[in-house]
Amino acid sequence: MDFAEKFKSMSKLKWRVLDAIFKNMWDYKFVPAEVIAKTANINPEKIEPILKSLKDERLVENKYTEYLGSAFTYLGLSLYSLWRFVRKGSVSMLGKKMGEGKESLIFNCYSEKFGEAVLKFHKVGYSSFKKVKEKRDYGTLHFTVLMVRSAKNEFKALKRLHGHVSVPKPYDWEGNAVLMELIDAKELFRVRVENPEEVLEMIIEEVREMFSLGIIHGDLSQYNILVNPEGVWFIDFPQHIDLNELESDEEIRMAEDILRRDVENVLNYFKKTYRIEKDINSVLKYIKG
Ligand SMILES: Nc1ncnc2c1ncn2[C@@H]1O[C@H](COP(=O)(O)OP(=O)(O)O)[C@@H](O)[C@H]1O
Ligand SMILES: [Mg+2]
Known part of the structure; x- marks a missing residue:
């Protein structure tokens, strides 16, 4: 699957549904369809087929318990994070994939605001020792929330260090993705x-x-x-x-x-x-x- 193609094929309605999942992912491991409908301001009856279709595209995983609930996949969260960057004008064009590791997916991209840049999609949530205290999180939060936390942590460190230590200049952060300076090294x-x-x-x-x-x-x-x-x-x-x-x-x-x-x-x-x-x-x- 091509990331950019998938991005272009998305409908406005689907973005709205992903947006509603994002806004509620801190409160529910699987966001209830009803909550998604309310947040996205979409008729509740229309939600189920959209969630099914998003699932077929591997952008969400759905869970049927007492109610239908939905959560991001890594792909879904990454695509959604890209959408947030594009919408605010931080990313204008997605370039080549620079690398794919266990822990991240890295793209070259072009930004009218920042020029050529690197976009890093975080795959992993770190259970650093500081997080041991928040152990309960692991039971109640979906793993994609930890990816967002990872990206936020990286952005935070780069912000603190840039200008003092030799690190890529941090440009922006959305969801599980960090936008930063491309280093030619x-x-x-x-x-x-x-x-x-x-x-x-x-x-x-x-x-x-x-x-x-x-x-x-x-x-x-x-x-x-x-x-x-x-x-x-x-x-x-x-x-x-x-x-x-x-x-x-x-x-x-x-x-x-x-x-x-x-x-x-x-x-x-x-x-x-x-x-x-x-x-x-x-x-x-x-x-x-
Ligand atoms: N700002 C950057 N400029 C140039 N190359 C980068 C940059 N950030 C990451 N890379 C490339 O992508 C690879 C993976 O990035 P990294 O941040 O180390 O993620 P991971 O957690 O997957 O190791 C790096 O080893 C490097 O080759
Ligand atoms: Mg690395």
Whole structure:
């Protein structure tokens, strides 16, 4: 299925139904047809056939219990998020698919407001340790709500860091999608850099700056660092840790472990690939300033 084609084939009525599901997804795991009808201002009798057709297109999943209820699929939520961007003028044209991983779908796109950009659709909801407290969420919320949370978290981190740390400029966030600057660089693991010592120094310096701004990346590795001759860029922040949100000693300890793991990943990679060795404890000490 082509994403852009599916987008064009949607009727106004279907967008209204998806919009109604979105507006109620925080209150119901499966939004009752009746609630959808009311929110979308559509005759309740008309809702069922629309939901059936959306289900056939794999945009929603329907559940029949005491009542008919509906929830997004990943595809449905992503298409809907794109619709929100298009409607507000943040995305003008969808380009090529740049990548599809376990955790996201990445598109090139063009925006009249921002120029060429990257659109990232989040597939995963992170159960970071901060969320353990919200465990009850997992019982009552649909998993697509967690995708929205992931996108929001990523956007939040990029906002905080941009201008201080080398990250893509965040342009906009809607649903499970983040719109950001396109960086013309390759993942660290794909290239053999000529100045590995210098690159490692830059990475450590930036991680230190991130930390001083209250952020630990949380998934740092050669896969989430981009490089080009101008420098290094950090991407992929949905599971970052915000130091200002830590409340207990246990949380602080867990955050320290995560920072150590981040730094270890990088140091191990440079050791393995470039035979550069650095003592993890002194690097951590430097980062924590
Ligand atoms: N802003 C960007 N500019 C250029 N390439 C990007 C950008 N964001 C993501 N990518 C590319 O898409 C891939 C996946 O993005 P990432 O944010 O790491 O998501 P995932 O959670 O799927 O790993 C990256 O490894 C990179 O190749
Ligand atoms: Mg990644």
